[in-house]
Each structure stands twice: as structure tokens, then as C-alpha cells.
Amino acid sequence: MKKLYIETVGCQMNLLDSELVVAALRKEGYELTGQAADADTVLFNTCSVRQHAEDKIYSALGRLKEAKRSMPDKVIGVMGCMAQKDQKLIFSRAPFVDIVVGPGQLHQVPQLVREAREKPGQQRLEVSLGRTDGKVDDIKRSHESFDPLRDPTMRPTPFQAFVRIQIGCDKFCTYCIVPSVRGPEQSRPPSHILAEARQLASEGCKEICLLGQTVNSWRHTEDGRAWRFSDLLYALHEVEGIERLRFVTSYPRDMTDDVLEAVRDLPKCVKYLHVPAQHGSDEQLRRMKRGYTVAEYREMHDRAKRWMPDVAITSDFIVGFSGETEEDFQQTMDLVRECRFKNSFIFKYSERPGTKAANRLPDDVPEEVKRRRNNELLALQNEISEEDNHKFLGKRVEVLVEGPSKTAVRNLERADANAPLTGPLQLTGRTMCDRIVVFDGNPRQIGQTLSIAIYDVNLHTLFGAVVTEHVGPEVFTLAGV
Ligand code: SAM
Ligand code: SF4
Numbered sequence: 001m002k003k004l005y006i007e008t009v010g011c012q013m014n015l016l017d018s019e020l021v022v023a024a025l026r027k028e029g030y031e032l033t034g035q036a037a038d039a040d041t042v043l044f045n046t047c048s049v050r051q052h053a054e055d056k057i058y059s060a061l062g063r064l065k066e067a068k069r070s071m072p073d074k075v076i077g078v079m080g081c082m083a084q085k086d087q088k089l090i091f092s093r094a095p096f097v098d099i100v101v102g103p104g105q106l107h108q109v110p111q112l113v114r115e116a117r118e119k120p121g122q123q124r125l126e127v128s129l130g131r132t133d134g135k136v137d138d139i140k141r142s143h144e145s146f147d148p149l150r151d152p153t154m155r156p157t158p159f160q161a162f163v164r165i166q167i168g169c170d171k172f173c174t175y176c177i178v179p180s181v182r183g184p185e186q187s188r189p190p191s192h193i194l195a196e197a198r199q200l201a202s203e204g205c206k207e208i209c210l211l212g213q214t215v216n217s218w219r220h221t222e223d224g225r226a227w228r229f230s231d232l233l234y235a236l237h238e239v240e241g242i243e244r245l246r247f248v249t250s251y252p253r254d255m256t257d258d259v260l261e262a263v264r265d266l267p268k269c270v271k272y273l274h275v276p277a278q279h280g281s282d283e284q285l286r287r288m289k290r291g292y293t294v295a296e297y298r299e300m301h302d303r304a305k306r307w308m309p310d311v312a313i314t315s316d317f318i319v320g321f322s323g324e325t326e327e328d329f330q331q332t333m334d335l336v337r338e339c340r341f342k343n344s345f346i347f348k349y350s351e352r353p354g355t356k357a358a359n360r361l362p363d364d365v366p367e368e369v370k371r372r373r374n375n376e377l378l379a380l381q382n383e384i385s386e387e388d389n390h391k392f393l394g395k396r397v398e399v400l401v402e403g404p405s406k407t408a409v410r411n412l413e414r415a416d417a418n419a420p421l422t423g424p425l426q427l428t429g430r431t432m433c434d435r436i437v438v439f440d441g442n443p444r445q446i447g448q449t450l451s452i453a454i455y456d457v458n459l460h461t462l463f464g465a466v467v468t469e470h471v472g473p474e475v476f477t478l479a480g481v
Helices: 012-027 051-070 083-084 090-092 103-118 136-142 176-180 190-202 229-237 258-264 281-288 294-309 327-339 356-360 367-390 406-412
Strands: 002-008 029-032 041-046 075-078 097-099 125-128 160-164 207-211 220-223 224-230 244-248 271-274 312-319 344-348 395-404 425-430 436-441 448-458 462-468
Touching: 002 012, 012 029, 012 075, 012 103, 012 160, 012 207, 029 244, 029 344, 041 051, 041 083, 051 075, 051 083, 051 090, 075 083, 075 103, 083 097, 083 103, 083 176, 083 367, 090 395, 097 103, 103 125, 160 190, 190 207, 190 220, 190 229, 190 271, 190 327, 207 229, 229 258, 229 395, 258 294, 281 406, 294 312, 294 327, 312 327, 312 367, 327 367, 344 367, 395 436, 395 462, 406 425, 436 448
Parallel strands: 002 029, 002 041, 041 075, 075 097, 097 125, 160 207, 207 244, 271 312, 312 344, 436 462
Antiparallel strands: 220 224, 395 425, 395 448, 425 436, 448 462
16 A cells, blocks of 8 residues: 545646545555654645735645655655646755646546656656647647546545546636636536436435636536536436535526526525625626626525525635725725625635736735634624524524534544544534534434534534434444544
């Protein structure tokens, strides 16, 4: 057995990519280790959406320099968006790196690792074509979707799985690096998605989460039939065994009536929409080239709430983007006050080389102003999230149990990871409206849907007690959770 250490930063797409790379390397005789120092292969799956994410990886690489010197046959690889963006720069900043692999070339990782081990000293670079490096079809072909069939034991939880339905992005928001590093928007054929969902269901998977940068923009024509995203939701809803369907991330302009109707009418569809607004000022949305106005976003939000009063809506916001005035920022605060998002991910603008904003719009909001606005918006959102959670006090919610809570995991990590989990255990799961619930239960309840009575709440979590119990799988081990 060889040891693999993998560190992943960034979005769910990266989590899925890492899961699939780990699965492929397990077939080559690797087992995971939590220690980079004694691993035979160390991989970083990287993100380039913000400078901070890149800095973290370069520092982590720097810390490996000595380990590589004392263990020269250790293979060190950088994969993902930063690999596609920086390419050879990674070799010059960290000359001991053996392989650099873009997100469109991940199927090559096992072979590249093998070659690096067999022929040490030769650096290998495998990336896709840039957005202006050739004909559109060639560029598309060079960004390959990596979706091999998975072994259920290799997923973080056997009853939940991500399913990629779309790669790349063509929206070209001026601040965003994703269209350059993940390539053109390409939708997977419905027959492939449905086959993967059926396979997952046959392996005991109960919840699938569809992934795409603008997931609700998915459309595909196959065998003469033009499919919309809502058609895909209806088709997936028919897959026996799948109990919950979720999807991220939605694009506001593509949240059409048919998508909202599908979410409202399909009982398996989780009543949760992640639809980033990014800003509350029209001038900022225009500079960001988001393709909608604040009034249009509000209309979409109100329509969703009118049709599904219990739907949970979450957003992303950027503060301190080029030209953002105090008045612009206050308009973002107003939008958050009005929409009362379940939660929001708030980011300080980080200029990305190669984007339209980096070329044409000055990064002119001082860092301390970005920080202050970030803190103010976060404080407002936190207040709303906690108030919102209070409405669950005394209520019953249906929870799909995901596994031990974070506290329980910390305690279990001190114990033997392969010992069967038995006896009382603090568990966690999610409601149909994406609330995290923590309660005392039993390991055999993992993977079941339980009714939980809520007796306490805080900003991020509902706390409750089991009301009813369904029959489900028997004993899980920590390694399998
Ligand atoms: N495709 C999704 C969408 O359109 O909302 C989001 C993808 S992006 C990886 C995740 C979030 O990162 C964005 O919603 C945005 O808020 C943030 N982001 C992207 N580029 C950024 C930048 N240059 N600086 C700060 N935040 C950024
Ligand atoms: Fe980036 Fe905009 Fe595409 Fe989202 S929609 S990935 S923010 S370019």
C-alpha cells in the first residue's frame, strides 16, 4: 500500500474532483493518510477564485520543500484551477513539484503519478487550452469532464453523492477567473446523468446534489429532444431509491418559472436555492456584468418565496469591488435586510489577473474599507440567520442523517477509526430546507430520515431530539462514514 495525502480547497466541484481522483488512485493501491510528511504522493487540489486561496497553496508547497529533499521519490502534484491558471509558474515557484494538472485533465492523474514515480526528475504539465487558444470545439474537447463510475465506499457518505451536470462557464462576470480556468460551458447529456443517478441509487445513495457553475442554465439536446433543466429534475425524480434532489449554484436570470415549479411540485426536490446576487447596486452589477438588475433579482426572489413560502434562499456577495461607493454598499445591506437570506457567503473583492475587471477596472477600494464592509455585512447576515432559526423552536423537522457531528468526529478521531460505531452518538443531518440539525442518536440511524423535535438553535445549527425512527442500515464504521 502506498500512501496518498490530498488537500482540497475551493468549491463542491473541487470536492467531487478530489473524491474521484482518490478513487482512481485507490485502484492503483493507494490508501489515504492525514500526514503529508510520510505520504508517497502529495496532491493539492487548488482554487484560483481569490488570491488568498492561491497563497495558502504556495505556502503549503513551501513547507514540503524539506520533505521532498529527505524523501526524493515523494511525488508532489498540483491539480485544479490554480494549476490551469499558473501552469509552468508553479514549477518556477516550487521547483520540486513533479506534476501540474488542470481540472480538464484529471483523468490523467494516475498515469502521471505512475510516470513521475518511474522516471523521477521529469516535470509533467497537463493543462487544457486557454479560451483564445484555438477553435471553440478544440477548446471544449480539451476540457474533459471527469466522471468515472464510483465505488460507494469511496464517497464521504455512501448515501449522498455529487453528480456533475455541467462543466465550465460562459457568463464571464468581469471579476471571475472561472471561465478561463474551467473552460467553456458544457452540459453533460441527460442519458449519462440519469445512468449515473440510477447507478448511485442501486448502490444505496439517497441524495444527489447536481453540480454546475450555473446549474440551472443546463440544457441539452439528445436524440432530437431539447431538454431544459426542469425536464432533468422531473426525470431524476423518477429514479427509484433517490429520496432527495438538490442543486448548486443557480444563476438568477435562469431561475425561470419552470425551474421554480419543478422545485415546488417535486416532493424529492430540496426546498433550497443558492442563487448568488453578488451586489445590491445596479451600477455594481453592471460593472460586474452580471446580466440582471437588482429589481430583477428581487422579482425572482419574491416569486420563489411566493410560490414556496418555506424555501431557503442563500446568496454570495462581493464587497469592495471596483468603484463601490458607501451608497452602493448600503444598497447591498438593504437587499440582505429585505431578502433575509438563510445565509450568505461574503467575499472581499480580490483582483484576478486576466479577468476583464483586472484589465479595465481599478481595484480602488482600500483593504481596510473592504474589511469593514465585509464585517458589517456579515454581522447583519448573522443576525438574520439566527432570528430565522428561532422560528424552528418547538417544531418537528425531517432530517436525513449524515453522520457524527463535528464534536463527535473530533472525539472519534482520538479512538480507533476502524472500530464499529455503536452506542449513543451525537449525529448531524439536514432538513429539506438545508438547515443543519444536531441531536443525540445511534450510529445505525446514519442514512435514515428521522423526525427531530427542535428545542434549541444558534446561528448555524438547530438542536433537537429524535421523535420517530425508521428502519435502516445497521452498523457503520468511522472509515465508512
Ligand atoms: N458560479 C457561481 C455564481 O455565478 O454565483 C459562483 C462561482 S464562484 C467560484 C463562487 C463565488 O466566489 C462567487 O459567487 C463570488 O461571490 C466569489 N468570487 C468570484 N470571483 C471573485 C473575486 N475575484 N473576488 C472575490 N470573490 C469572488
Ligand atoms: Fe464566475 Fe460569473 Fe461564471 Fe459564476 S457565473 S462562475 S461568478 S463567471
